[in-house]
Amino acid sequence: MIFFGWGRRSKTAELDPGRALVRIWAHFHLFWLFRISWPTGYRLATATDAGWAQQPISNEEGRALDPQGQTDVNLWWRFGLLLPVVGIVFSIFMATVFPEA
Numbered sequence: 001m002i003f004f005g006w007g008r009r010s011k012t013a014e015l016d017p018g019r020a021l022v023r024i025w026a027h028f029h030l031f032w033l034f035r036i037s038w039p040t041g042y043r044l045a046t047a048t049d050a051g052w053a054q055q056p057i058s059n060e061e062g063r064a065l066d067p068q069g070q071t072d073v074n075l076w077w078r079f080g081l082l083l084p085v086v087g088i089v090f091s092i093f094m095a096t097v098f099p100e101a
Helices: 059-065 075-079 082-097
Strands: 004-016 019-030 034-048 051-057
Touching (some): 004 034, 034 059, 034 082, 075 082
Antiparallel strands (some): 004 019, 019 034
């Protein structure tokens, strides 16, 4: 049974025929539930006769090419079950600091 894992993933948005924006992020997970992901950069993919050629571009250029955020990583992939855990811990903290509320 695999208890943890890590790696890189990508998400692609087509800009026009023959060009695509690729966003790459790294991730680490425990039991596929407690996941943390962080973006590592953008690449501009261009179709050639030999396949796709990818060129790294800056974060500013990547955000300018993707103003709608099609390549953004959703909250579940970014934080997994850490989001509800933080909410529960915050609720417990508030209940102990302000018991009269």
